[in-house]
Amino acid sequence: xxxxxxxxxxxxxxxxxxxxxxxxxxxxxxxxxxxxxxxxxxxxxxxxxxxxxxxxxxxxxxxxxxxxxxxxxxxxxxxxxxxxxxxxxxxxxxxxxxxxxxxxxxxxxxxxxxxxxxxxxxxxxxxxxxxxxxxxxxxxxxxxxxxxxxxxxxxxxxxxxxxxxxxxxxxxxxxxxxxxxxxxxxxxxxxxxxxxxxxxxxxxxxxxxxxxxxxxxxxxxxxxxxxxxxxxxxxxxxxxxxxxxxxxxxxxxxxxxxxxxxxxxxxxxxxxxxxxxxxxxxxxxxxxxxxxxxxxxxxxxxxxxxxxxxxxxxxxxxxxxxxxxxxxxxxxxxxxxxxxxxxxxxxxxxxxxxxxxxxxxxxxxxxxxxxxxxxxxxxxxxxxxxxxxxxxxxxxxxxxxxxxxxxxxxxxxxxxxxxxxxxxxxxxxxxxxxxxxx
Numbered sequence: 048x049x050x051x052x053x054x055x056x057x058x059x060x061x062x063x064x065x066x067x068x069x070x071x072x073x074x075x076x077x078x079x080x081x082x083x084x085x086x087x088x089x090x091x092x093x094x095x096x097x098x099x100x101x102x103x104x105x106x107x108x109x110x111x112x113x114x115x116x117x118x119x120x121x122x123x124x125x126x127x128x129x130x131x132x133x134x135x136x137x138x139x140x141x142x143x144x145x146x147x148x149x150x151x152x153x154x155x156x157x158x159x160x161x162x163x164x165x166x167x168x169x170x171x172x173x174x175x176x177x178x179x180x181x182x183x184x185x186x187x188x189x190x191x192x193x194x195x196x197x198x199x200x201x202x203x204x205x206x207x208x209x210x211x212x213x214x215x216x217x218x219x220x221x222x223x224x225x226x227x228x229x230x231x232x233x234x235x236x237x238x239x240x241x242x243x244x245x246x247x248x249x250x251x252x253x254x255x256x257x258x259x260x261x262x263x264x265x266x267x268x269x270x271x272x273x274x275x276x277x278x279x280x281x282x283x284x285x286x287x288x289x290x291x292x293x294x295x296x297x298x299x300x301x302x303x304x305x306x307x308x309x310x311x312x313x314x315x316x317x318x319x320x321x322x323x324x325x326x327x328x329x330x331x332x333x334x335x336x337x338x339x340x341x342x343x344x345x346x347x348x349x350x351x352x353x354x355x356x357x358x359x360x361x362x363x364x365x366x367x368x369x370x371x372x373x374x375x376x377x378x379x380x381x382x383x384x385x386x387x388x389x390x391x392x393x394x395x396x397x398x399x400x401x402x403x404x405x406x407x408x409x410x411x412x413x414x415x416x417x418x419x420x421x422x423x424x425x426x427x428x429x430x431x432x433x434x435x436x437x438x439x440x441x442x443x444x445x446x447x448x449x450x451x452x453x454x455x456x457x458x459x460x461x462x463x464x465x466x467x468x469x470x471x472x473x474x475x476x477x478x479x480x481x482x483x484x485x
Contacts, residue, residue, distance in 0.1 A: 089447055101456040108453050111373040115449035118364045123442040125357040126435060129350040137432040137439070138354065142346040143323055147336040150329045155340060157322025164322050166339035170305040171330045175261040175316045178272040179297035182254040182290045187222040187245065191215055193289055199282035200292065204238055204258075204273045205266065211235070212282055222252050224290075229254060239273060254290065262301045262314025272299045302327055305335075347428075348417045352408070354435060355398065359405040361442070366403065374452045378445070379404050385441065389434040392427045396420060 130137045141164070143155040150171060157164050199212040211231055215224065225243045232241035238259045245252045258272040275292045277284040287293055301312045304327070306320060316327040323338055340346070362382060369375050383404050386393070390400060397412030420427050445452070 086447075100450075102450070103453050103455045107368075108373065108455075111368045112449045112453055114364065114368075115378075115452065116446055118361055119442045119445035119449065122357055122361040123439060123446060126354065126439045126442070129353060130435075137435045138347055138350045140346065140350055142341045142349050143338060144341050145336060145338050147331075148328075150327070150331055150336050151338065152326045152328070153338045154324040155322060156319065156324050164340050166337055167306050167321065167323065168308075168335045169325075169331070169338055170335040171302070171327055172305070173300060173303040174327055174330065175302035175314060176297055176300045177258040177261045178295065178299040179258075180254075180256040180275065180292060181294055181296040182225075182256075182292055183294070184246070184249075184251045184253045185221040185225075185290075187250055187252045188220050191219050191221055191224055191289075193285055194283075195219075197282045198277075198284070198286045199280040200275055200277035200284070200287050201280050202237065202239070202273060202275050205264075207237070209235065209237055210280060213286075225252055225254050228290075228292075232256060254292070256292070258299065260314075261299065261316065263299055265314075270298070271295070344418045344421050347421055348413070351396070351417070351431070352413075354438075355406045355408055358438065362404050374454060378452045382438075382441065385434070385437050389430055392430040392434070395424070395427055396431075 126137070129140045141155045141157070143153040145151050145153045151169060155164060193215055195215050195217045197212060197214050199210055202209045202211060211228075213224075213227055213231060222243070222245075229241040229243050232239050240257045240259060242255050242257075243252055244255055256275075260272055264270065264272055275287060277287045301314055302316050302318075303310070303312045305311070311320075318325055325338065341349070362379065365375055365378050365382075383400070386400055386404075386406065393399065393406065396416050397409035399407050399409075401407050
C-alpha cells in the first residue's frame with residue numbers, strides 16, 4: 048500500500064506540474080512506428096557519442112532537466128501545429144474562422160493548401176444535451192426524515208450497473224446526506240457528475256446529477272443514459288423516493304444542424320466536417336453562420352504571432368534557472384545566435400530581438416508589412432520559415448538531451464566513432480521524476 052501511495056503521489060505531482068498545458072493532441076506526439084523509431088535512433092546516437100559524466104542530481108538540476116525537456120517538447124509541438132507536412136510548409140497552417148463564435152468555433156484540420164476546404168453555411172437547430180436529474184429542494188439544516196441505517200440504490204449506465212451504499216446516522220441533516228451522495232457519485236468515476244445546489248435565501252438545497260456523455264442513447268429501445276432506483280437494492284430502500292434521485296429534468300438529445308442544406312446530427316457538440324473541427328455553443332436564432340478559411344495573409348500572420356509568443360515563453364523558461372546548476376547562458380546564447388542570423392528578416396516585419404533574448408513585436412508595423420512581404424518578398428518569408436525550422440531542430444535537440452545544459456563533471460570522452468551505446472542513459476529522466484519519493 049505504501050508503494051501505491053508513493054506512485055500515486057508521483058503521478059499527481061507530474062500531472063499537476065507539467066501536464067495541464069501539455070496534454071493536447073498534437074501531430075508531433077505521434078505513436079507511429081516510423082516516428083518512434085526516429086526518436087529511438089536519435090537517442091541512441093546521442094548516447095553513443097556523449098562523454099561519460101557524473102550526473103548532477105541536485106534538486107535544482109533535476110528540476111531544470113525535466114522542465115527543459117517538457118518545455119522544449121511544447122515549443123516543438125507548437126511549431127509543428129503551425130506547419131504543413133513538408134519542411135517548406137512551416138508557418139503555413141490554414142486558420143479557420145466563424146462568422147459568429149458565440150454559436151460555433153472552428154479549427155481547420157485539413158492539409159495546409161486548403162484545396163479541399165470550402166465555406167460552410169451552418170444552421171444549428173439543437174445542441175447535444177446530457178441527461179440531468181434534479182432532486183427535490185429540501186430544507187438544508189432539517190434532520191433527515193429516514194430511519195438511521197445502511198441504505199443503497201442502483202445506478203444503471205448502458206450495460207453496466209452499480210450499487211451505491213451509504214449510512215444515515217441519527218441527527219444527520221438533508222445537506223449532510225446530499226454532500227455525502229455528491230462525493231459518492233463524483234468519486235465513483237462512472238460517467239456522472241453531481242453537485243449540491245444551495246439556495247441561501249430560502250435555506251434549501253438539492254442535487255443535480257449530470258451525465259458526462261451527451262446525445263441520445265445508442266442502445267435500441269433506450270431513452271435514458273442512466274437510471275437510478277432502489278426497487279431491487281440489497282440494503283434499505285427509500286432514499287431514491289425521499290430525495291427524488293430519479294427525477295429527470297433534462298432528457299439526453301443529439302445535436303441537430305444543417306450544413307450547406309444537408310440535415311445532420313451528432314451525439315456531441317464537437318464534430319469534424321470537411322476538414323473543419325467544429326464546436327457548437329448555441330443555436331442560430333438569427334439565420335445561418337459561415338465557417339471558412341481566413342485569407343492567406345491572415346493565416347500566416349497569425350501563425351507568426353503564435354510562434355513569437357511560444358518562442359518568448361520558452362526563452363523565459365530557460366532564463367528563470369540562472370542559479371549556477373545549469374548552463375542557461377549557453378542555451379540562451381545558442382537561441383540568440385540563431386535568431387540574430389535572421390535579424391534583418393525579422394526587422395522587416397516589425398520584429399526585433401531584445402537584450403533578454405526575446406522577440407519584440409511592433410503590432411502596427413507587423414500588420415502593415417505582412418501582406419507586402421507575403422505577396423512581393425517571398426525571400427523574406429522563406430527565411431522566416433528557415434528560422435522556424437532551425438528553432439524546431441534546436442527544440443528537438445533540447446528535448447532529446449537537456450542534460451547537455453546541466454553542469455556536470457566529465458569523467459572520460461569516448462573514442463570518436465567507436466563509442467559504446469549507453470542503453471540506460473535515457474532512463475535517468477524517470478529517476479529524476481522519482482527523486483524525493485524513494
